[in-house]
Amino acid sequence: MSVRRRLVPEVIQSSAMDCGPAALKALMEGFGLPVSYGRLREACQTDVDGTSITTLEEVANRLGLTCEEIVIPRDHLFVEEAGALPAVVVVRHANGETHFVVVWSVHGPFVQIMDPAVGRRWIRRRELIEQLYVHALPVPAEEWREWAGSDEFIKPLRRQLEDVGVLPAPLIETALADPGWTALGALDAATRMVTAIVRSQGLARGDEAAAVIKRFAEAAVAQLDGAHDALAIPTEYWSVRPSESDADGVPQVMLSGAVMVRALGRGEAATESLSPELTAALRELPPRPLRELLDLLRRDGLGAPMVLASVVAFAAAIPLLEALVFRGLIDMGSVLGLPIERFTAVMALAVMMVVGLGLKLPVAWSVAGLGRALEVRLRSAFYEKIPRLGDRYFRSRLVSDMAERSHSVHELRILPELGERFLSASTRMALTTAGIIWLDPAGAAFAVVAALLCVGLPLIFHPLLSEQALRVRAHLGGLSHFYLDALLGLAPIRAHGAGRAVRREHEALVVEWGRSALSLQRSAVLVEGALTAAGFALGVGLILMHVGRGANGSTLLLVYWVLSLPTLGTELAVVSRQYPSLRSVLLRLLEPLSAPDGEAEARAGAADGVGAREPKPNAEPSHDHPAASKGMSIRFDDVSVRAAGLEILEDVNLEIPAGQHVAVVGPSGAGKSTFVGLMLGWHWPAQGTIHVDGHVLEGETFAAVRRASAWVDPSVQVWARPLLENLRYGGARETALGPTLEAAGLIEVLEQLPDGLQTDLGEGGGLVSGGEGQRVRLGRALLREDNRLVLLDEPFRGLDRSQRSVLLRRARTWWSDSTLVCVTHDMHETAAFDRVLVIEEGRIVEDGSPGSLSSDPNSRYRALLDAERAVGSSMWSGENWRRVRLEDGTLHEDNRGDADGLEPEEAR
Secondary structure (H helix, E strand, O other): OOOOOOOOOOOOOOOOOOHHHHHHHHHHHHOOOOOOHHHHHHHHHOOOOOOOHHHHHHHHHHOOEEEEEEEEOHHHHHOHHHOOOOEEEEEEOOOOOEEEEEEEEEEOOEEEEEEOOOEEEEEEHHHHHHHEOEEEEEEEHHHHHHHHOOHHHHHHHHHHHHHOOOOHHHHHHHHHOOOOOHHHHHHHHHHHHHHHHHHOOOOOOOHHHHHHHHHHHHHHHHHHHOOOOOOOOOHHHOOEEEEOOOOOOOOEEEEEEEEEEEEEEEOOOOHHHOOHHHHHHHHOOOOOHHHHHHHHHHHOOOHHHHHHHHHHHHHHHHHHHHHHHHHHHHOHHHHOOOHHHHHHHHHHHHHHHHHHHHHHHHHHHHHHHHHHHHHHHHHHHHHHHHHHOOHHHHHOOOHHHHHHHHHHHHHHHHHHHHHHHHHHHHHHHHHHHHHHHHHOHHHHHHHHHHHHHHHHHHHHOHHHHHHHHHHHHHHHHHHHHHHHHHHHOHHHHHHOOOHHHHHHHHHHHHHHHHHHHHHHHHHHHHHHHHHHHHHHHHHHHHHHHHHHOOOOOOHHHHHHHHHHHHHHHHHHHHHHHHHHHHHHHHHHHHHHHOOOOOHHHHOOOOOOOOOOOOOOOOOOOOOOOOOOOOOOOEEEEEEEEEEOOEEEEEEEEEEEOOOOEEEEEOOOOOOHHHHHHHHHOOOOOOEEEEEEOOEEOOHHHHHHHHHOEEEEOOOOOOOOOEHHHHHHOOOOOOOOOHHHHHHOOOHHHHHHOOOHHHOEOOHHHOOOOHHHHHHHHHHHHHHOOOOOEEEEEOOOOOOOHHHHHHHHHHHHHHOOOOEEEEEOOOHHHHHHOOEEEEEEOOEEEEEEOHHHHHOOOOOHHHHHHHHHHHHHHHHOOOOOOOEEEEEOOEEEEEOOOOOOOOOOOOOO
């Protein structure tokens, strides 16, 4: 077993789905294998399933930590002979949801665990056993008997027998003599039952417990061999029970126990088989916040900070010089006889005090300026980084969490002030110690020990305070999303009566945040109290030693300097208490700053043969239609896409000629949007390649494809800006808006807006309807220049059938020369396309022209067409519907006998 840390590292999950990567990071770093939490989270969003304990075992082994997934009896978890710890264990919360925790070590009745939701905890064994998720699975009886006969089962069983004062050898030898599984299974159950009775003081240890175990084990074996349904030992004490044979007639037993991945030690990382995300998780260096700060300051030059540090050190020496001068005033009468000499000494003291006071104002002003410069630097770096981060980064993180990181930057403004206080206190500590040694050379060792204690004690407890501060900050970040989510989802929360549930979840987080904050303050106060007590104790001892040696002339000054050591130590302790909180803020900010740029942004630039064509010099711009541009040819070669370890698209082989219009249909969840997302960069192939105009879709080619593409999707953001700005967002060309407004169906929308094109549309387009928002998105895409690739994903959701037909026809006419891919559920509209793709369960099951596919009665496309017609003719036209029309804000009862083809969007 490799050497591991005594305390399990704390890693707080960023969201409810991140307990897997958080637990894995804690487990690996406990064995000295640092991994990036952010990269692990991204890998769990794409390449692997972070919610599967089997996947966690595979990932840990590939990253260099030898692990094994096992199911063992719950009570074996705490038995040292079982070798189960440390491990990632599955527990079940009170609400029924499963959760990963790291069980690190056992200390008497307490267990050290790391819960990604709350951090490191010490809980009692019984509490953890009650939380463990018990999994039951059938296994061949012969295989279980083979495992039960090994040391992995026998050693924990022997230890449990010894714990109740029973001689284990006779019972175990008798059970091992039975070639079947019943004897060992019954002995294990009887031992577990008697152990519980002994702990509740129902039986005495020793012979009495041994007699009960033997009796019940023999009775259980007899009942099992006789196929009795009722067993002498209650069911909850059995870890293995009889089960039906499998289909091949092989005898089975039902094994139940705790599910875990135990760590066996460090191994070799399989770097050649790692995905890019896992490789980044392993190779990314741990953050070094102080080095990053120095790099930021170095950009503005280190001259000013160095001068400021020198001034702070000089100002820190002035109080000591003043003390020496004041001490000299006591002997001034005997040393300085002339009035002019005494006047000169007093003036020198006054000048020294004025200089000391005069330095404080420029130092404070310079430190404040340095703090403002640091904040500006960090904010600038953060805002410059955001556009370069890939979409995958944001999809794996809460928006509220990112907002909290940005908002907390203002707290870092006081970092230079903390540095100034630390430098000043350290300088005074060093000079004071030197002064004490000068006054009392015999007590030099004692003075050095006192100084080292005052400095070292805060440093010793710094990791603990930093860990607790990061826990507080993580909980605060988790709390922030409740405020945003409550505001965004206020209507559905009230509609579904979910207010109490939201408050309960919020309260649970508040309680954990309060506990972690109280724990941090408790630790800080204890450190400061211990420092003060130790410092004063050493100081008093030093003074008594000095007085005992009969050196009374300098006692007053020595007392002053000695008693100032604990005060200076307390100042250092306060700084060390504040720094961890700021360090956690800085670490959370550095995480996105150190994240790799998105692939497109990292290599943005012009591409050869791909992108928008240059306009002809003599071409006249048209106000009725955009300039014609040839579409892109796209080829997929054995492309597969994974998300959370699942195959979303599999073995896609497809070629789309330039200028072809393709409709993509299929049931919900089939992978249609993922197919479109591949061309936008929302997903990257886990295998295979995509070619555009003969170039691999990556780097500069990808950036150029994006610049020459139009995308219409309900998820495209509508900004809280005027309609005109929304339409021109994204690099729209300066041209007449009339044709665009008419093609996008925005003329009637514009007539209803109070301020026309200058009407603010609200956050997310909240001041317009869903269908109007879709028309805004379409208008924005129509205004983009030279779109060689057009991607429409449910582009007209929220509009009725007639409007969808009209807008789709206009869009296809507008982009007649471009390559167009349209994802739709309107089967009847696909008949006019050049080509139709049918996607089901991540595979393209049909590919052809609408005419040929619809004429085949066995095709999936024909089945989807027939289903749409059946729904329209039988369901929506039925007599059991009450038909209400909403027109111009007024509801009208429709008393006609049929629905006239109304769809759910219309018949409301």
